[in-house]
Amino acid sequence: MSVWDAGPEDDEEAGAVMRTVQRQLKLWRESAGLTQAEFGAAIGYGEEQVSAVERGRRIPRPEYLDRADEVLSAGGRLAALKEDLAEVRYPKKVRDLKKLEADAVELCAYNNSVIHGLLQTVAYATSVFSARRPPFSADELEQRLAARVSRQKIVDSAVAQPSFSFVQCESTLRRPIGGSVVMRRQLESLLEIAEFRNVDLQVLPLNREVNSGLAGSFRLLRLKDGNTVGHVEVQHISRVITDPKEVQLLDMRYGTIRAQALDPRESTVFIERVLGETCP
Template sequence: MTNISVLDPSASPLDYYGFELRRHREAAGLTQKEFGDVVNYTGSLVGQIETARKLPTDVFSERADAALGTGGLLSRLVGLVLRSQLPAWFQQVAELEARAIEICTFQTHMVHGLLQTEAYARAVLGALDSSRLDDRTAVRLARQRIFDKAEPPVLWAVISEAALYQEMGGPETMRGQLARLLDFEDNPRINIQVLPYSAGAHAGLTGSYNLYRFASDPDIVYTEGYGVGHPTANPDTVKDCSLRYDHLQAAALSLKDSAGLIRHVMEERYGDQRDSDRDSVA
């Protein structure tokens, strides 16, 4: 229990969350085990969260708030906690996503993180490093909370057709991911276009990038390398990338035709019939 006693709530958002959880639990007169029984988690897990050794989840936070009568405190904190666990070089990007009123993204080989399913995100994040994969996946998915705001941003996503065929995590994972993209078909705030192979040479050949627009701040362009991000508000760069994005959207399929292609690939490449054929050959 010594670790709990010396926990510094100012050390990090995770420490602050653990401090508040412990404070409210003790005020309710519950041991870690008793509280764990109430929220359907082990007392050991409760202890790990209280000592900042384990990340809380949305579900845990909701149950804890209900059990302790905290008025939603922990549910409000968990987003900050998860964002703080992003790599240091990427935390600024998460802040840009949270403040933007419009996000334009072009992806050459995979689905953008704001649109990824849990299984797809795990496959991407675990490609070379499987350590703390549960936590890292939860942190990535937490970025999607921006769409739950009262005024969520408008997202325009142009995805290369290659991303539909780059098999991340196997056929079942890809089928689920493409189905997720189709879930947004009638959502005017999340717009997905596919840049088909037939577009040939196009304005995005230099690579993937994001463009963030804000209510009163200058637009920002973000590109990414290995373990480093490059945000810039340079007017010339923003102007060039905005023009390139206009051309990418013009070269891409319409929203309706993009959904049709996604549906076609989902069924023809990752559908049940394909799995059955594969099993029969084996």
């Protein structure tokens, strides 16, 4: 596992936080009369790593800040910076989407390529990210997995809101991403989540003569202020849709897709059947 995360690029919010953190770390180190090499040796990191953090090229991991706080006798002031860095270590589009999800009373999503990100197991998500070409670096892969796991916390069986409606095309249940073992666990996880009282999980079978979701995956987020926004993601483009006419079209399309899909109870039976067909 990486001991640090890649630094922010073209991200004003992350950049501002990082500048504050790097200034604090440098001031405390210099006040202690330590060179970068001496400080690095004291906390178990190399001089190059310390330099990268103080120049804003790397985001220090929580353990880095903990050790710095201890060695520099900062009384918890440096360790407290972990909270400021907790969100900005994720890509900006992930942070923006997470904020929208946190402000939603209902999230609706149709997927026809992979299992929806909020429903993915770690092993399945790792396989999805690993298939990317050109491939992510080890740091980028770790960062994206951490971001996905962080977002998944919103799907919680212990709470009533937000409500979730997922429609998965049958193809996503049968595409063996990561291999049969990974896929079996993913299907088992879907069955567990389908039991959550605030989740409706439906399957759109491939044998339907009419499929209104052929244009691709999308989601709708109904917000606390009464507004609804859409979200589409394809290739490297992530777009939030706020135009009322475009949102209305997506809303109508999602309603049609739900009607074409199996109902939640039928969908659970369907997923159980697919799971039974998957080789152990």
